Amino acid sequence: MRSIWRHRLFWPVVALLTLIAVNSIARPNFIKFRVRDGELFGAIITILRDSAPLMLVALGMTIVIATRGIDLSVGAIMAVSGAVALTIIDNSGDAGNLGVVLIAVVAALLVSLVLGVWNGFLVSVLGIQPIIATLVLMLAGRGVALLITGGFITTVNSEPFSFIATGYLFVLPFAFFISVAAITVIGLVERRTALGVLTEAVGINPEASRLAGVRSRGIIWGAYIVSGTLAGLAGILYASNIRAADANAAGVFIELYAILAVVLGGTSLNGGKFSIAGTVIGVLIIQTLDSTILFLGVPSAQSPVFFAIVVVVVVVVQSPRIRNAIGRMSRSRQPKAAAVEPPVEDKQKAEVTR
Amino acid sequence: MRPLLELTGATVRFGADAALDRVDFRLFPGEVHSLMGENGAGKSTLIKAITGALPLDAGELRLEGDHVAFASPHEAQAVGISTVYQEIEVLPNLSVAENICLGREPRRAGVISVRLMQARAREILLDLGLDIDPASMLGQHSVAVQQLVAIARAISTDVRILVLDEPTSSLDLDEVAELFRVIRDLRSRGVAILFVSHFLDQVYEICDRVTVLRDGAFVGEYLTTELLRIDLVQKMLGRDMADLKEREHTDDAAPEAAVVLEARGVTAAHGIADADVDLGEGEVLGVAGLLGSGRTSLARALTGVNRPHAGIIRIEGAGVHLDSPRRAMSLGVVYSSEDRRRDGIVAELSVLDNITLALQAERGVLRQLPVARRRELAASWVEALDIRPADLDRPAGTLSGGNQQKVLLARLLALSPRVLVLDEPTRGIDVGAKVEIQNLVGELADNGMSVIFISAELEEVLRVGDRVAVVRDGRIVRTAPAGALSADALLALVAQPDEDGE
Amino acid sequence: MTAMATRIQERASGPSFLQTFLSRHGGMMPTFAAVGILLLLFVGAEIFLRGDFITPRNISALLLDNAYLLVLAVGMTFVILTGGIDLSVGSVMAFSGILGAKLLADGVPAVVAVPAMLLGGAAIGLMIGILVQYFDVQPFIASLAGLFLGRGLAYVVSLSSIKVEESSLLWLQSTRIRLGDWYITPTGLIALGTVAIAAFVLHLTRFGRTVYAIGGSEQSARLMGLKVARAKVGVYVISGLCGGLAGLVLTAYSGAGYPRNGIGTELDAIAAVVIGGTILTGGRGYVIGSMIGVFVYGTIKTIISFMGAEQSWMQIIVGALLLLFIVVQRAIVARSEGRR
Incomplete structure (x- = not known):
């Protein structure tokens, strides 16, 4: 029992379940599903579908944060990716052709991958602080996207392209399958290869990792490439959903929500131990909260206030000051627990973090 | 004469371990006093206890006979105890004058008077014999000047006790001479100076009195003139009482088996120059040397951790280019750092x-x-x-x-691995684990692994090593079979300056 | 001894004016580079546009059009000098602007509305500062909370734009103090005044020098007994206050409050500060440099609109300039680390 509530995903899961419970009570429709033309509808389905872009971006962000980095450029990469895809489809003259759409998607993903390579180069080779390095693309990326679309909002009417975000496959939204596929691939790659543990080692102690022969440069570089590519896929989803490439609106603030999702999922911004499952839960919390706020009749434009409160609560609860205070309280109540933890470690750690 | 500062029975605990165990310490006005000890002896802890950075768990601190207790470095400063820390605590992005006056700048109606500040800084600097432009950025100057500016800041208030923690570790000889001139000048003005350094030459040159610590305990207080260098080193290192399996040693000066690792003229910045090493198969090469002797630089240069500037390294006769730990590992050469945590x-x-x-x-x-x-x-x-x-x-x-x-x-x-390089693997661990590790090294070597075993504990080096290389002042001064050396002879090699050693 | 002796001799033989200047103000080199870029832009545009660019009207308009950004950049400079970052300024500006417009529209007198705008900004800054200093939250994340809060509150005040009718506020923009063809508005004076006050505070008060000291090494600053906590919270309050003031300037400029104002403006402000020669890791830079940075930004914008090119080039060029400065800074830092 004790091990359950000590589990790092305990609080995120509780938060998500609480949100779902509150919603279910406040609006019974929330947990109802309707089947229409063999397609499933309902509030929860909408959450799963709409969360796909954020899910993709947050997965990439998790890996980058695990290496002690951050990727601010994801929103801009989304804009570029959408612009590339739609421009190709628009110029092809045959928007409904599946082959054209596939080429457009692959091209957009390749461009995103190159942008990820660029970020990774600045961070891992030139050694520029991640916040600053990715700021460059965050700033210039939207300009590039606007340039690609010629300054307009490119709209297309392409059946296969729209399918990506709004289509259904076996009663469930196609976008949901993309989410699940990305989660599965990232989860498998991180845990079935050694990438996960090596990434954590680099994030926790870069010098010790170097001495142990870990190729940290490649691992860090790879993280930005993954993040860029996933952001590109998110950009395609976004563009598919609105059937347009809007360089100014695509992925605005998504980097911030993605970082929030990662932090909500229990991954520390200081790098190291990360949890894909935690990030998934974090994304779902954000999307459910968004849906709740909307339900409450609050204009969606005002929802940032709620997220600001969430951010403040989460960071304050995670802060060393509060942790130590809680630690002292529980230690004074449970002297046995104190004996387990080596006090020397604590003091040295406190000195280091100071 | 009454001591200016007196510490009795000082104890500082980190959890269950005592970093400082009932230590006595005295500091007289107008003397330069050195605090000596190896890693983990408690030097830094003692300094922190004196300067208010750490509270005492037991014991008493007296200033001119009155009981005092400092809650912060700030309070200690207020009564005239100034500290210049090991890692130079200055701000390279601000001017020399600001580094000296920051926090107590002369002001007129709340506005800093740059002119007055620079005039005051120039005065203090000239006092130290340093004629530099107070308006220049500190980062423009050499490390030595930065160090002197840090000292200028420390003495710009009415200083009675000046604590210098490893002030010379990044200075060259000329710069050290300049620093010593300043220290002598301060001493003649009655300032008590606590000088911490691991350079024995410097301690003997500048210090009047020495307090030796070992493993957090007080060993003794001596007048420098009455303490032979070899005795000082012995007091610092102590005698290891652990019981060990004796290994059988050969008496050959060169390794009998095939040479696995061969290094010629290995030189790395700040640390080791022109080192030659031969390591045979199944051999343990003990490396003895004091902190800062170059023992760690040697190990890091041989294992690709720090790229050597010059020199040739061969593994089983083939020349190799060790530019990263990864490369070294792929060739079977591995390194265990002295700093486990970092x-x-x-x-x-x-x-x-x-x-x-x-x-x-x-x-x-x-x-x-x-x-x-x-x-x-x-x-x-x-x-x-x-x-x-x-x-x-x-x-x-x-x-x-x-x-x-x-x-x-x-x-x-x-x-x-074929070659295992262990940098102080037994530092700061309990006796039982220490013996286990020492015995393990022996077993590994018996199974054909070649080991370089670095330690500050001479008995340990002698017992574990087949041969022993002595590192002093960045050079390997002697390599000899362990059996041919007594602990005392090794002590003499580790401690003495070149002329007397060979 | 010899090294010291030669150094002293060097001094005795009398350093050239240039040497003294460099040793005292070497940190200003990036700012001079920004001035160089600005001049280059002016000259280039003048040639390209055949003498149509450097006119009193254009240059006066440069200050007028970018007054709000200048105010934001000043606040951002304080934060970046401590090694922090403030992402909230764009949102805070929007919040302050719409708050002011709403209050004035509701008949609240300007003497109450204007202080309320400034205090609103400062309050968000205070929250960020407290999170950073007392809860060890990374400045990036703490100011992210500020960004959300400011933007959300702006929409809470009003979902659409509110026109400002209050004459005293519009006076700030409509008044032209003329000198020949040159002119300046009260908003321009506010921006320049902010720069002057900031330069004074940063260079001649203990608070300002503590800001620089923290950027150099927070640990050292603390060991020197400086009031680090106060200064660290202070810079975010100042940045928030500048956000509020920028909201006032922008509202006067556009004659309305609009909750969508200033999306992405924090990036422009950061870019201007960095282009002006302030190093993002803190400790080096000048508020005057940030002013130059804003002018570089504004000039690029003007040139692009003169040429009739896509505004998207703006973001790309500013991004490229940012990259250039960051790489150069990285090289400078790497060199100074090598020296130690």
Whole structure:
């Protein structure tokens, strides 16, 4: 029992379940599903579908944060990716052709991958602080996207392209399958290869990792490439959903929500131990909260206030000051627990973090 | 004469360990007093206790006979105790004058008067014999000048006690001479100076009195003129009483077996110059030297951690270019750092992950060790090295120092290396674990592994090593069979300056 | 001894004016580079546009059009000098602007509305500062909370734009103090005044020098007994206050409050500060440099609109300039680390 509530995903899961419970009570429709033309509808389905872009971006962000980095450029990469895809489809003259759409998607993903390579180069080779390095693309990326679309909002009417975000496959939204596929691939790659543990080692102690022969440069570089590519896929989803490439609106603030999702999922911004499952839960919390706020009749434009409160609560609860205070309280109540933890470690750690 | 500052029975505990155990210390006005001891002797802790950075758990601090207790460095400063820390605490982005006056700038109606500030700074600097432009950026100046500016700041208030923690570690000889001139001048004005340095020459040149600490305990207080250098070193290092299996030593000066690792003229910046090393198969080469002698620089240069500036390294006769630890590992040369916490353990990862880290890194990202194999491997090392608690999933950072060292050893041994370079593997760990590690090194060598074993404890080096190389002032001054050296002879080699050594 | 002796001799032989200047103000080199870029832009545009660019009207308009950004950049400079970052300024500006417009529209007198705008900004800054200093939250994340809060509150005040009718506020923009063809508005004076006050505070008060000291090494600053906590919270309050003031300037400029104002403006402000020669890791830079940075930004914008090119080039060029400065800074830092 004790091990359950000590589990790092305990609080995120509780938060998500609480949100779902509150919603279910406040609006019974929330947990109802309707089947229409063999397609499933309902509030929860909408959450799963709409969360796909954020899910993709947050997965990439998790890996980058695990290496002690951050990727601010994801929103801009989304804009570029959408612009590339739609421009190709628009110029092809045959928007409904599946082959054209596939080429457009692959091209957009390749461009995103190159942008990820660029970020990774600045961070891992030139050694520029991640916040600053990715700021460059965050700033210039939207300009590039606007340039690609010629300054307009490119709209297309392409059946296969729209399918990506709004289509259904076996009663469930196609976008949901993309989410699940990305989660599965990232989860498998991180845990079935050694990438996960090596990434954590680099994030926790870069010098010790170097001495142990870990190729940290490649691992860090790879993280930005993954993040860029996933952001590109998110950009395609976004563009598919609105059937347009809007360089100014695509992925605005998504980097911030993605970082929030990662932090909500229990991954520390200081790098190291990360949890894909935690990030998934974090994304779902954000999307459910968004849906709740909307339900409450609050204009969606005002929802940032709620997220600001969430951010403040989460960071304050995670802060060393509060942790130590809680630690002292529980230690004074449970002297046995104190004996387990080596006090020397604590003091040295406190000195280091100071 | 009454001591200006007197510390009696000082005890500082970190958890269960006493970093300082009933230590006495006196400081007289107008003297330069040195605090001596190896790593972990308690020097820094003592300084922090005097300067208010750490509270005493027991004992008493008296200033001119009156009991005092400082809650912060600020309070200590207010009564005239100034400190210049080891890592120079200055601000290279501000002017020289500001570094001296920051926080107490002359002001007129709340506005800083730059003119007055620079005039005051110039006065203090000239006092120290330093004619530099107070308006210039501090970062423009050499490390020595920055050091002197830090001292200028320390003495710009009414200073009675000046604590200098390793002030010379980054200075060259001329700069040291300049610093000493300033120290002598301050001494003649009645300032009491606590000078901490691991350079014996400097201690003998400048200090009037020495207090020796070892493992947090007080060893003794001596007048420098009455204490032979060799006695000082012996007091610092102490005698190791642990019981050990004796290894059989050969008496040959050169390794009898085939040479595995051969280094010629290895030179690295700040540390080691022109070092020659021959390491035979199944041989343990002990490396003896004091802190700062170049022992660590040598180890890091031989293992690709720091790229050497010059020199040739051959492994089994083939010249190699060791530009990264990874390259060295692929050639079978592995290094265990003296600083476990910083360069060794990945604290939040489990024992399992820590043990298999290097092996996995060598295999690459894609070829993950199968989970069962990993556990089996780690479990076998945990058992072989008696790592406790034998819990593979525990974060490695929560283990004791000795067990962390064993985890590190297991990580390296899992690679089946040919050459194992251990930098102070037994520092700061309990006696039991120490003996186990020493015995393990012997067993490994008996099975054909070549080991370089670095330690400040001379008995340990003599017992574990087949041959012993002595490092002093960045050079290997002697390499001899362990059997041909007595502990006293080794002590003499480690401690004495060149002329007397050979 | 010899090294010291030669150094002293060097001094005795009398350093050239240039040497003295460099040793005292070497940190200003990036700012001079920014001035160089600005001049280059002016000259280039003048040639390209055949003498149509450097006119009193254009240059006066440069200050007028970018007054709000200048105010934001000043606040950002304080934060970046401590090694922090403030992402909230764009949102805070929007919040302050719409708050002011709403209050004035509701008949609240300007003497109450204007202080309320400034205090609103400062309050968000205070929250960020407290999170950073007392809860060890990374400045990036703490100011992210500020960004959300400011933007959300702006929409809470009003979902659409509110026109400002209050004459005293419009006076700030409509008044032209003329000198020949040159002119300046009260908003321009506010921006320049902010720069002057900031330069004074940063260079001649203990608070200002503590800001620089923290950027150099927070640990050292603490060991020197400086009031680090106060200064660290203070810079975020100042940045928030500048956000509020920028909201006032922008509202006067556009004659309305609009909750969508200033999306992405924090990036422009950061870019201007960095282009002006302030190093993002803190400790080096000048508020005057940030002013130059804003002018570089504004000039590029003007040139692009003169040429009739896509505004998207703006973001790309500013991004490229940012990259250039960051790489150069990285090289400078790497060199100074090598020296130690």
